[in-house]
Amino acid sequence: MKDRYRLLAPVYTTISRLVFGDLIHQATTCYLSKIPNKSVIIIGGGKGMDFVPYQKELNGEYWELSSSMLSRARVNLSKSDLKFRLGDFSTEDSQKFQLAILPFVLDTMTDGQIIQFLNSLKMKISTDGQVLVSDFYQSQSVKHKLIQRLMITFFQLLTSHSRGDLPQMEELMNECGFQLLEEKSWKKGWIKAQVYTRKD
Numbered sequence: 475m476k477d478r479y480r481l482l483a484p485v486y487t488t489i490s491r492l493v494f495g496d497l498i499h500q501a502t503t504c505y506l507s508k509i510p511n512k513s514v515i516i517i518g519g520g521k522g523m524d525f526v527p528y529q530k531e532l533n534g535e536y537w538e539l540s541s542s543m544l545s546r547a548r549v550n551l552s553k554s555d556l557k558f559r560l561g562d563f564s565t566e567d568s569q570k571f572q573l574a575i576l577p578f579v580l581d582t583m584t585d586g587q588i589i590q591f592l593n594s595l596k597m598k599i600s601t602d603g604q605v606l607v608s609d610f611y612q613s614q615s616v617k618h619k620l621i622q623r624l625m626i627t628f629f630q631l632l633t634s635h636s637r638g639d640l641p642q643m644e645e646l647m648n649e650c651g652f653q654l655l656e657e658k659s660w661k662k663g664w665i666k667a668q669v670y671t672r673k674d
């Protein structure tokens with residue numbers, strides 16, 4: 475499998491903090507009080523830096539498509555009880571989880587890929603389970619749209635992302651059987667953290 479984040483992995487956190495300060499970290503961690511005593515599946519967590527302060531409470535699985543990101547996460551989260559897995563989580567028939575964490579990963583996929591991803595994820599979430607999504611959402615601000623365009627172009631060049639815009643997250647989550655329970659937002663709704671439950 476091609477590692478599309480090989481070039482970015484060493485500098486990813488530095489670039490993200492230069493552009494967004496602490497906001498990405500805040501969005502990914504603001505609901506992590508939901509972790510204790512739950513089995514967790516983290517998908518696309520990158521180097522795992524956001525989870526370092528919570529690692530002793532983490533048990534479950536950590537999935538990455540990038541081996542460069544995964545090897546760093548394995549070191550950064552060495553005090554956790556997570557099992558680190560390289561590849562596509564949907565190919566493994568593993569246990570059901572009470573909490574899924576999707577940190578800035580869905581916006582790297584096309585709508586079709588998101589639907590496929592969420593349908594597979596649903597099979598792995600217990601009926602009373604929750605999904606934490608942190609990501610970018612469509613913004614009306616001209617400044618945000620401009621930065622967004624630059625970021626998308628940057629990712630398209632370096633990681634071959636196929637997506638040229640942002641997904642309608644809530645619509646897609648709804649379509650795949652999840653409903654919004656609560657959310658927090660930053661920068662007039664450009665960045666959000668959302669908690670979803672299963673509809674059934």
Ligand SMILES: C[S@@+](CC[C@H](N)C(=O)[O-])C[C@H]1O[C@@H](n2cnc3c(N)ncnc32)[C@H](O)[C@@H]1O
Nearest residue numbers: 479517518519520537538539540543577578579
């Ligand atoms: C934009 S980066 C975000 C990294 C990290 N969550 C952060 O906010 O710093 C997206 C990450 O998701 C990973 N990724 C994308 N699709 C994935 C999938 N289907 N399964 C696991 N990881 C995936 C990529 O390899 C990459 O590390």
